[in-house]
Amino acid sequence: MDRWKRITAAQRTLPDETVPLVLTAAGRHGPVVHAVNAAGDARGIMAGARVVDVQAIHPDLHVEQADPQGDQALLERLAYWARRWCPWTVAEQDGILMDVRGAAHLFGGEAQMVRDMHSRFAMQGLRARLALAPTRGAAQMLARFGAQGAICGPEDLVSVLAPLPVSALRLPGDTVRLLERLGLKTISALEGVPRVGLMRRFAGVAEAVNPLVLLDRALGRSADPLDAPPDGQVMLARVRMAEPVIDPLPWVEGLAEDLTGQLAQAEQGARRLRLTIYRVDGEWRWRDVSTASASRDPAHFVRLVTRKLDGIDPGFGFDLMTLEALRTEPLTLHQDRLDGGRVAGADVAALLDRLTAKLGPSKVTWAAWIESHKPERVETGVPALAGTAQGAPDVPRARPLRLFDPPEEIAVLYAVPEGPPARFAWRRVAFLMARFEGPERIAPEWWRDRSGTRLRDYYKVEVTDGRRFWIFRDGIVGDARGGDPCWFVHGVFG
């Protein structure tokens, strides 16, 4: 909800705080409520209810789409950010778990640390519900069902958890329903049941959803370690100068060697590189280059980076320079051919890198095609680093080898009633038509063109000396879309 507010506030005005607002996700029978704001909470709107029902009860409800993937991505980023407090953090479905064992004293005690976490999340614009407990299960339960910022010691674990409902154990819906039907509504009631009975009842249930196992874990009777993902590796090579220098070129090779050494050790290849210089006046300048395929060839890096160094402004000199691999991909050592020859595909990929690095991504393109009747729309280019080559589509009629974009108007010197002009002038040269073929009528695309676009009649025209043009008449007389139609040259045939 907080994330939605922050993203939306950048684009449009938010609804008033007093208006109940829900974010919806797709449910089995239409959209269901995924998250509710404070006003909606006060009116008793529950997550999981169907949106149409809630709308019937609260006509002033404001409904928006939720973005669960975005939320999950944010949680995963936040989990790494939360390593400022402790080294073991992991993002789960709807929260972040942190193992703060042995870390609390660094922040002045547990209460201080919880307060610090709360204020730092608030600085990010996020409201966090925090709880600290001796076991992972207990912390998860307290964070969702207990008081805000609850801290629970090992001695009062049982008494704190006792009043919580069984759904706090993160059981699936049918298990919760079964337990409630049996009259076991709270943790204390569940604890009161003899173990043997529970064991027999849930013998065939998987560990992660077995109430007895989960209860044991929450109460610390069985181990429940945290499996934190490793820190992201930063591939960074740096060089410090004894005194400020102006020219970065002599250092690039050493940096590239260093970086490729690191990449080789991690069996990674770089897709994006950033060269940064840190100037003595406190500013920094950087240049980014991308590669078409993962690479860790130092000579290739040097070639790519040195091309981009022309416009970099060293100011009064710089004393630190770094080369960082921003994006990496696994790249294991491989050998395609026994005879040790060069691989053609790798050559082309390296060529694309060099061309794109120097000329820019929009200048180096693979041909790509879209379905369209308009000849000039059929072909679109995809940047060579982003896409792959496609074969040409089948065209029903002969198409010119070269196309003028936009079409160029011709002056009609001698018009004939049917067919193309017998004499016409284009680029100040007069042509005498010898033979022609056509027309091929291409109608405007009503789903794409502006209204008032006229149809085109294309002719393949051969002039007396053998050159062949593709000319068209824009519209026909009396189509009520403008005056007399004009003629244009659109292409030339080979």
Added chain:
Amino acid sequence: MNDSSLGQLVRLGDTRGVADLPAPDAAQAVLKDALSARPFDAAVTAFVLSCLPRSKAPVLWVQDRASRLENGRVYGPALKGVTLLRVEVSHARDVLWAMEEGAACAGLSAVVGEVHGAPPVLDFTATKRLAMRSEASGVPVWMIRSGAVEGLSAARERWRIGSLPSQIHTYNAAAPGAPVWEAELFRARGRSPGTWTVNHEGRENRLRFLPRSGDGPLEADHGRTAHAAG
């Protein structure tokens, strides 16, 4: 067979004309120039396209801004079986740089560059560099030039191509038929220059060279050109 008035025996064997075969060898990795005989004539483009090696590997096609405006962009849907890697730059200097990079890359099937007019950067040295790179890496390089240029070039073959009135259309006498070009090889290393009338057979994508005297096609044309010019 003695048909000579001087009493010499002249044999017209199978090898007639093979040594003097005008068709460009598609696999020959050298720099070749193709000049346009007249402005706005796509015959040059068509001739170069039919001379490219038939391969799945991409063709690097580099155009500068002036040639885009003057002659139009190469239109992809008309190019069957060519994987086009397009580079569009504004200055001839960048065209030459991109062509040099491409000529050194053995993964390409060919490199085609287009330059309009005679920019000062496109001098003998630049073409020499291109020619040497092409020969070292084994990638054929074509340079298409328009705008009446007669400067120096280190190209191993220099062609001037223009359109001729096309053949008779099979079904419609008023319509243009299959294209006919006039190809003039005005500078070549290791072969004699000449002028030919060229038919393009679209179905097999091969060129048929006819001497201008009207003697009919060269005999060797049927044998070697079929895979050479394809």
